[in-house]
Amino acid sequence: MYLPYSYTKLAGAALRMTIGSAPTAAARPSRLSGVGRALGLQIALGSCAALIALAAALAPARVLAQGVRSDRTTYRPGIDVLDYHFRIDFPARPPIGAINVTAEIALRRTAPVDTLVLDLLAPMQVSDVSVNSAPARFTRDSSTVRIALPGGSGDSLAVALRYRGAPADGLVIRTDSAGRWTAFGDNYPDRARHWLATVDHPSDKATVSWDVRAPLGSRVVANGDLIEESPETAPAGATPMVLTRWRTNRPIYTAVMVIGVAPFAVFELGASACSLSEFPGCVRQSVWVAPETRSTLPGAFARAGDIVAFFARLVAPFPYEKLAHVMSATRYGGMENAGAIFYADGIFRRNAMSESLIAHETAHQWFGDAVTETEWPHVWLSEGFATYFAALWTEFSQGESAFVAEMKRSRDQLVKTPLTASEPIVRAAVPDLGKLLNSNVYGKAGYTLHMLRGEIGDSAFFRGLRSYYLKYRHGNALTADLQRELEASSGAKLDWFFEQWLYRPGFAELTVSWRYDEARRAMSITVGQSERFQPYRLTMPIEITTASGRVIRTSVHVNASRVSTQPLTVPLDGPPRTVSFDPDASLLATISAK
Numbered sequence: 374m375y376l377p378y379s380y381t382k383l384a385g386a387a388l389r390m391t392i393g394s395a396p397t398a399a400a401r402p403s404r405l406s407g408v409g410r411a412l413g414l415q416i417a418l419g420s421c422a423a424l425i426a427l428a429a430a431l432a433p434a435r436v437l438a439q440g441v442r443s444d445r446t447t448y449r450p451g452i453d454v455l456d457y458h459f460r461i462d463f464p465a466r467p468p469i470g471a472i473n474v475t476a477e478i479a480l481r482r483t484a485p486v487d488t489l490v491l492d493l494l495a496p497m498q499v500s501d502v503s504v505n506s507a508p509a510r511f512t513r514d515s516s517t518v519r520i521a522l523p524g525g526s527g528d529s530l531a532v533a534l535r536y537r538g539a540p541a542d543g544l545v546i547r548t549d550s551a552g553r554w555t556a557f558g559d560n561y562p563d564r565a566r567h568w569l570a571t572v573d574h575p576s577d578k579a580t581v582s583w584d585v586r587a588p589l590g591s592r593v594v595a596n597g598d599l600i601e602e603s604p605e606t607a608p609a610g611a612t613p614m615v616l617t618r619w620r621t622n623r624p625i626y627t628a629v630m631v632i633g634v635a636p637f638a639v640f641e642l643g644a645s646a647c648s649l650s651e652f653p654g655c656v657r658q659s660v661w662v663a664p665e666t667r668s669t670l671p672g673a674f675a676r677a678g679d680i681v682a683f684f685a686r687l688v689a690p691f692p693y694e695k696l697a698h699v700m701s702a703t704r705y706g707g708m709e710n711a712g713a714i715f716y717a718d719g720i721f722r723r724n725a726m727s728e729s730l731i732a733h734e735t736a737h738q739w740f741g742d743a744v745t746e747t748e749w750p751h752v753w754l755s756e757g758f759a760t761y762f763a764a765l766w767t768e769f770s771q772g773e774s775a776f777v778a779e780m781k782r783s784r785d786q787l788v789k790t791p792l793t794a795s796e797p798i799v800r801a802a803v804p805d806l807g808k809l810l811n812s813n814v815y816g817k818a819g820y821t822l823h824m825l826r827g828e829i830g831d832s833a834f835f836r837g838l839r840s841y842y843l844k845y846r847h848g849n850a851l852t853a854d855l856q857r858e859l860e861a862s863s864g865a866k867l868d869w870f871f872e873q874w875l876y877r878p879g880f881a882e883l884t885v886s887w888r889y890d891e892a893r894r895a896m897s898i899t900v901g902q903s904e905r906f907q908p909y910r911l912t913m914p915i916e917i918t919t920a921s922g923r924v925i926r927t928s929v930h931v932n933a934s935r936v937s938t939q940p941l942t943v944p945l946d947g948p949p950r951t952v953s954f955d956p957d958a959s960l961l962a963t964i965s966a967k
């Protein structure tokens with residue numbers, strides 16, 4: 374989701390957000406065209422034979438087999454949900470409070486557990502439970518339904534529940550500013566349990582089908598493919614209803630399983646990223662809004678097709694059936710529900726949508742949705758990637774100068790943020806999910822990816838990201854899984870890098886000085902590091918303007934010690950005119966010259 378780190382409270386963040394257009398100047402060409410060459414890909418928005426071949430080679434088995442699953446989670450061990458089928462019945466007339474839900478759950482039992490524990494909060498009244506079509510015993514407490522299972526292991530089970538209630542959260546039911554009732558799922562991070570009986574944890578991904586019955590006049594958007602939209606014949610005097618069905622073909626996690634019900638106007642963005650989808654053909658995109666805001670479209674969504682195509686070429690084919698962009702009641706600025714991104718309604722009403730926000734949420738379709746962190750402390754694998762990929766879109770679409778300016782703004786903010794100095798990106802545990810999201814998992818994590826790219830180079834960095842993505846897509850991953858893929862792509866050990874940037878708080882506080890040795894006609898660089906943090910091992914770019922006016926770019930390796938001095942091997946024609954340290958904000962560091 375989109376939650377700039379300058380905003381500390383989740384609720385209402387969207388109302389305070391100022392999402393403006395990014396700078397437009399493109400003084401330098403994008404380095405990403407170089408990335409494309411390094412990968413052997415055609416990055417310019419055009420054809421991409423290499424990826425088409427790759428998609429064809431990789432598509433079937435892994436995708437349909439639910440990807441690589443991690444057994445490293447401790448949440449509900451022995452249970453692996455494969456599929457949810459929810460039927461949601463809304464009442465015909467307002468006030469829309471209680472909903473009736475039927476949940477059919479197909480699961481695999483991977484160990485001899487005798488109880489299925491589903492998350493579902495107390496306002497939901499459970500009436501019937503069955504296992505393999507036979508009535509089943511269950512007990513209820515304020516947060517779970519515990520269902521007795523027949524003896525067995527390594528088997529598949531079909532569990533069904535019926536329940537009813539008015540969700541306090543998770544499914545946000547409200548009237549909009551025009552007095553029309555609407556309902557929007559907003560599950561992140563663990564709020565699905567307010568209305569959906571699930572194993573409510575990112576480590577257990579499953580396909581989901583939705584059958585939603587709502588008053589005619591509403592339309593329903595959800596994850597996956599639209600299967601059916603059928604008005605029902607109503608008896609005289611009754612409110613006519615419409616049944617809408619959606620279904621996913623890919624497993625997703627509970628926080629990104631949603632429906633949106635409202636009197637939508639739908640703006641078709643058309644097809645893009647053709648042959649860059651896991652599904653045949655192109656990626657279809659649309660924008661679902663309140664009718665009175667339709668005139669603002671497409672606005673920033675005019676580039677939505679290019680954004681999907683760019684990420685698909687850079688990473689892998691788009692992972693879902695379609696991509697809907699939805700004006701909604703989410704508490705976040707944007708929420709990356711799989712195949713159906715929800716945005717705060719205020720952004721549409723102020724006509725303040727930005728390409729940066731669209732790029733962030735779109736990048737999540739790959740990172741966060743298709744590859745999901747196994748455990749919450751690794752949430753940077755979602756937010757850090759979305760943050761950095763939005764910056765990569767800036768780099769691609771606006772050029773190097775705009776990208777560097779974006780990274781500098783991020784760096785300048787991060788070094789002033791107390792949390793950067795006090796907590797690592799990956800925490801040992803996140804006992805309070807209300808504190809899951811912070812500037813570390815967004816900005817500092819995005820910066821860490823930027824530094825990784827600088828450390829191992831564009832080619833190894835993007836090849837490593839691609840192999841990480843393809844290995845874990847439609848499954849789960851941990852930080853160590855990413856490290857392994859990047860070490861394989863670069864041939865370098867990166868434990869020191871991951872340790873200093875992800876598992877330790879802080880940033881580099883550097884004091885730099887240089888000396889020119891007349892006899893050698895070369896410089897040496899001395900770097901001091903503050904006592905505040907453990908010293909960092911760094912590669913620092915340096916730009917030197919020589920006595921004759923020539924500009925030389927080089928770099929110096931800084932040891933993880935309080936003071937290190939390194940000779941520069943670049944021959945010079947005299948004492949340098951100027952020396953600039955880290956001119957393009959490659960490092961999360963403060964640098965002062967001595």
Ligand SMILES: [Zn+2]
Binds near residue numbers: 374375376709756759
């Ligand atoms: Zn996000």
